[in-house]
Amino acid sequence: MFTLTQITVDGLRIDSTAEVDKASLKAIESAAGIYAIGEVFNNNADYVCGYQGSISGLMNYPLYYNITSAFSSTSGDIKQLENGINTMKSTCADTSILGSFLENHDNPRFPSLTADMALAKNAIAFQMLADGIPVIYQGQEQHFSGSSTPKNREALCTSGYNTAATLYKHIAKLNAIRKLAIEKDQGYLTYNAYPVWTDEHTIVMRKGGNDTQVIGIFNNLGSSGNANLTLLATSSGFDADMEVVDLLACEKFTTDEKGDLNVSVKGGVPMVLYSGLQIEGSGLCES
Incomplete structure (x- = not known):
């Protein structure tokens, strides 16, 4: 046996949290002296968020169901995702300390629902x-x-720990984007992301203050899908004649005299737009 004083960890995940008395959850986290995140396997926001007074963090199961529903097919429910985001923000005390996930050991892996790589990337x-x-x-x-x-509990060694895998590189870049956003905006982590525009296949999200906002364009068009859209300055917060970079594709754009931006979604992949001025020295899309 060992205690937390003998190892260095910055958080605990408590399994089957709904099966533990709420008072005990609070006592466990207090005794541990570190952040704890619990698993409440339920898609009801009121039920899940109701545990936040007893434990700091929770796996965001309601959002998991919404993301899966929206992106697992080209007929996914984008509106339900939009509504789900707003519901979690209004119901939970603090969404910034929830765990955002797409897969785990209890649920079918996302690629078991669709083999489309563009949908997985979104x-x-x-x-x-x-x-x-x-x-x-x-x-x-x-x-x-x-x-x-147990089919979703594959041995990782069978992959050869492939760091050239498409999604490995995708996740690494997204992690670098998130790190940059945090460095550039002290309030980024506590800024509540919100949908600024949606249609049947697309949701555009904003997270972060002016000049350092991250604008994510996500879609369920699939690998054969293409679309054009105009992102209004009133939605994005972009300035007039501003250089904007899609940090996933390293494609550069310039807003018009009003700050509006015309963009094209190609092959159904997501886009992450960010100020060109803010990426200097970051190693992202500088070459």
């Missing part, structure tokens, strides 16, 4: 840039496709 990008703490389940970066337990 779902992961949304998860990584949502409010809260991103949680990646081992093998997610390798596009493992196990369905129900």
Whole structure:
């Protein structure tokens, strides 16, 4: 046996939190003296958020169901995702300390629902840039496709720990984007992301203050899908004649005299727009 004084950890995950008495949860976290995140396996925001008074963090199961529903097919429910985001913000005391996830050991892996890589990229990008703490389940970066337990608990060694895998590189870049946003904006982590525009297949999210905001354009068009949209300055907060970079594709754009921006979604992949001035020295899209 060992105690937390003998090892260095910055947080605990408490499994099956709903099966533990709420007073005991509070006592466990207090005794540990570190952040704790609990698993309340339920899609009801009121029920899940109701545990936040007893434990600091919670796995964001309601958002997990919304992300999965929105991006697992080209007919996914974007409106439900929009509503779910707003519901969690109004129901939970603090969404910034929830765990944002797409896969875990209890649910079918996302690629078991669809093999479309563009849909996977959108779902992961949304998860990584949502409010809260991103949680990646081992093998997610390798596009493992196990369905129900135990098929979703594949041995990671079978992948050869491939750091050239498409989703490994995708997650690494998203992590770098998130790190940059945190460095540039002291309030980024506590800024509640919100939808600024949606249609049947697309949701545009904003997170962060003016000049350092991250604008994510996520869609469920699939790998064969393309679309054009105009992002209004009133939604994005971008200034007139401003250089903006899609940090995933390293493609540069310039807003018009009003700050509006015309963008094209190609091959159904997500876009993450950020100020060109803010990326200097970051190593992102500078070459």
